[in-house]
Amino acid sequence: MTATAPMKTPMDLRTHYLGMHLRTPLVASAGPLSEDIGNIRKLEDAGISAVVLYSLFEEQITKERLDLNRHLNAGTNSYAEALSYFPEPSQYRVGPEEYLEHVRRAKEAVAIPVIASLNGSTDGGWVAHARDLQDAGADAIELNIYSIATDPDRTAADIEQSYVDVVHNVSDVVTIPIAVKLSPFFSSLANVALRMEAAGARGLVLFNRFYQPDIDLEELEVVPNLLLSTPQAMRLPLRWIAILRGQRGLSLAATSGVHWAHDVLKLLMVGADVTMLCSTLLKHGIDTVRTIEQGVVEWMEKHEYESVRQMQGSMSQRSCPNPTAFERAQYIKTLQSYRPSGR
């Protein structure tokens, strides 16, 4: 008689996000990889459970249109011999057609949900394009609506209200779910989350990372400088997801600093429905998705977890043994425990 090993049941990694059923909590966040349909296919093959497409920017729709009009008409009627400098086209595509086409092609190419991303901060005409994204086949929309507020006459309340208006207006024109990608820079993030939900958001993506400008010392110029995230960046979404998990019924996505399996596990434990990957895929390649999933499964097996749902929220502020730890900004014990090395 030969002994046979018991059939191993695949780990249950399923999760819900914005009402969608996903195979795993690993989602590709908005980034340059999704500009290429081939990469989206590779992401699906590697096991990603949904993909957020690169962002369609408000300025792409409005500024580009204005620029095109301005430059194509510059000098018109200035000289008797040259009343214009370009042929008059019969039809222009100055909206988000290219992006919409990309959404359509992505949907045709893969079976996983495709989430379109809209990036802007004013309640302008661009908001109406959310409907076009839905018609193009997007399964959900991620709204990225933060801008750097520099006008001293605008209060925080004014700015927050304008964001709420954007969410409200988008939710008015679409039936697919909307997630709002927020920055951590609000005086009362918990209140903002509440208002976003009331305006129609089904989920929050925490947090947005911004290009922080750098200085070119030789040219004396301010230059945009993209720094990929490091694993340390996940501490901020970790804290806020832990806090919000107990307060709201919204879907919560963790993004920023999600690099390896243990980052994913920690974020799931504090209450993330999904974890979004970007920098790690850019740094280490698309196949990292497999490594992370395998790492998550191995850890769960080793620690005898049955499913992702079992661990989701288990370490949130509401469920963890020391909830005040998530609220303390200055921790005497932590500060005093650090000792400089060396002399």
Added chain:
Amino acid sequence: MDVCPAKNKSETRLKALNMASQPPLREPERDNWNFFLTLPELDRRLIKISSIRQQQVQEPLFEFSGACSGCGETPYVKLVSQLFGDRALIANATGCSSIYGGNLPTTPWTKNAEGRGPAWSNSLFEDNAEFGLGFRLSIDKQRDQARHLLVGLASQLGDELVTPILEAEQKTEPDIFDQRERVEALKARLREIDSPDARFLLTLADTLVKKSVWIIGGDGWAYDIGYGGLDHVLASGHDVNALVLDTEVYSNTGGQMSKSTPRAAVAKFAAGGKPIGKKDLGLMAMSYGTIYVASVAMGAKDEHTLKAFLEAEAYDGPSLIIAYSHCIAHGINMETGMRNQKAAVDTGQWLLYRFNPERTLRGENPLILDSRAPKAPLEQYLNMENRFKMLGKTHPDTAKTLFAEAQRDVTARWRMYDYLASRTTEGGAE
């Protein structure tokens, strides 16, 4: 003031030159301007003209043109006027440069304190090269006649005056200066001699100072309507300098496609994007082997542009400079047009090179490729310019195809030039 490199150390948004609202500045600046005009020009003999930092101090003899703000052509025209304006004859083809260069009843061409400036005239579209060649033949004939008379009058003028005039090399500014001094002395002496030959030589004496003939026009002239004449003149072997202000489109008449228009560009008569590539005028001229040819883009490498202009003028034979000139018909921000020039070179869309037949005589490869291998995809440059970008808005599928073909053009052209510039020549040198 995108091109001004000198930034204020305490407030970096300010440069040595700044744009400001004009009305409140008119009165105070009027006095400043008048004071500026009283400042003496630097002695041209003391300026190292091969250094752009010093060369740009040379007095421009082309100023206040009627060109579009930010025009990409006028910096090259100004450069010619600074370097050679006090002894230049310019044949200008019809086109933008003939309009802003002759916005009658005024003219942007001017003269220096000694009263010297370029002689300029505008011809037709189809015969400008021949028009300029006529300048050259006429000057050469007058110079030969002057030399003949000078030799005949040597016994009366004295060898110490005649010989240096006949043997002057006139290669540098000090050389030219010295020759002018000698010619002035000659003219003074001639006025003292009462003979028909002396009086005749007095009318021709100025031709003994080296003259620089420039044939200037746009790509509509050089690539299309005047091409046959340009080719004929370049093949003639005469010492003329052809400057092609290449905007890659008929600018003055409103953006019609020329044979210089690159693949995928939208222009009138190419509303669906130009389906074929740009004619390689430089390569065609190089095939003679006896023509100095340079391709330049001032916004990408101003020192290279300067070097090419100096070499072209110094070359004792025909020269052709093809100068990338950004244009309002490109649908770009004209305030930062020099950045477009740089992008064109960085992506390989525009090559920088010099082909100098004198190097062949030294056993060297005549072609020097001065731009580096493309370091960015062509699309980066194409998307900076609405002449290309609008194709994606009007004919998206065609745009994809033509952009891909344009990239292949660039790659193939770079490889060919790299090969031509690196091959071993007959003399054995690389």
